[in-house]
Amino acid sequence: MKYNILLFTVFTFVTQLLYGQEKYTIRGEFPDHSLDNEYILLYKQSALLGESKRSKEAFIDSILVVDKEFYYEGTINRKPFLASISCSKGNRFRYNTTFVVEPGDIQLRIVDWNSEGNVAGTPINDSYNLYVIERGKVVNKMRFGGTERGETTNYTKEDKSASIVDAYKYAQEGKILFLEKYAQYPDVVRYWLAMCIDPINPVVRESYLSRFLHIVDLMPKVDRDILLAWRDYRVKLKEYLEKVAALKDCLDVNKPRFIEVISNDSFINNGK
Numbered sequence: 001m002k003y004n005i006l007l008f009t010v011f012t013f014v015t016q017l018l019y020g021q022e023k024y025t026i027r028g029e030f031p032d033h034s035l036d037n038e039y040i041l042l043y044k045q046s047a048l049l050g051e052s053k054r055s056k057e058a059f060i061d062s063i064l065v066v067d068k069e070f071y072y073e074g075t076i077n078r079k080p081f082l083a084s085i086s087c088s089k090g091n092r093f094r095y096n097t098t099f100v101v102e103p104g105d106i107q108l109r110i111v112d113w114n115s116e117g118n119v120a121g122t123p124i125n126d127s128y129n130l131y132v133i134e135r136g137k138v139v140n141k142m143r144f145g146g147t148e149r150g151e152t153t154n155y156t157k158e159d160k161s162a163s164i165v166d167a168y169k170y171a172q173e174g175k176i177l178f179l180e181k182y183a184q185y186p187d188v189v190r191y192w193l194a195m196c197i198d199p200i201n202p203v204v205r206e207s208y209l210s211r212f213l214h215i216v217d218l219m220p221k222v223d224r225d226i227l228l229a230w231r232d233y234r235v236k237l238k239e240y241l242e243k244v245a246a247l248k249d250c251l252d253v254n255k256p257r258f259i260e261v262i263s264n265d266s267f268i269n270n271g272k
Helices: 002-017 052-056 123-144 157-181 186-197 206-218 221-253 265-272
Strands: 022-029 039-044 061-065 067-076 081-089 093-101 106-111 118-120
Touching: 022 039, 067 265, 081 186, 081 265, 093 106, 118 123, 118 221, 123 157, 157 186, 157 206, 186 221
Parallel strands: 022 106
Antiparallel strands: 022 067, 039 061, 039 081, 081 093, 106 118
């Protein structure tokens, strides 16, 4: 009798544990064989700067690369989340690309070590690739004057500057469309939203700030409040850093001129 009760309890626990879990797979391909027989690292990409507990829990697993390809199976028991594949080989290079973990068959294709990999196969990733990855590549093309490694385009300085501004606007509009669409999935959007509302981030543009803050308001209340509290902290941190920098500049400007003390031995030697 006791054995049957124990067996039923274990069965119930396992059923509850597995309930709601859905399978996902990741299939990926690198541009060459540089990482063959090496392990790449799979991380959750949703921790805010300073969020130490979530950062410590970000690592998911390592994946072996065979013949420039990799494959991984996992289960997800909560809402989709942003993830990243990170890899390196000595001091030769480091590479990182992002995508969304959600139920289904996720396909990653990295065609160039200098740009994000393309992702497809699941609904959110199809949108992520269209609005975030592809539009981000347009910015990189304008910034570095080419589409792939070694490929260059001829721009005048003025044309290039105008093109970069247009490409940046194009990329930001795409990011806004994506984040608005998936604001109900906080672990998908919080990494990008934090980057776009961080007052310390030098690339944040005031003209887009209100639109990104509007997206924050579309998030579930608990997650919205956490992100807004984090931003308030970053505002105060920026003010503190600016005060420290101003104080240091003031001290440097008013630094006293120290009189060099000449020893008695120097007088004696000079007298000779």
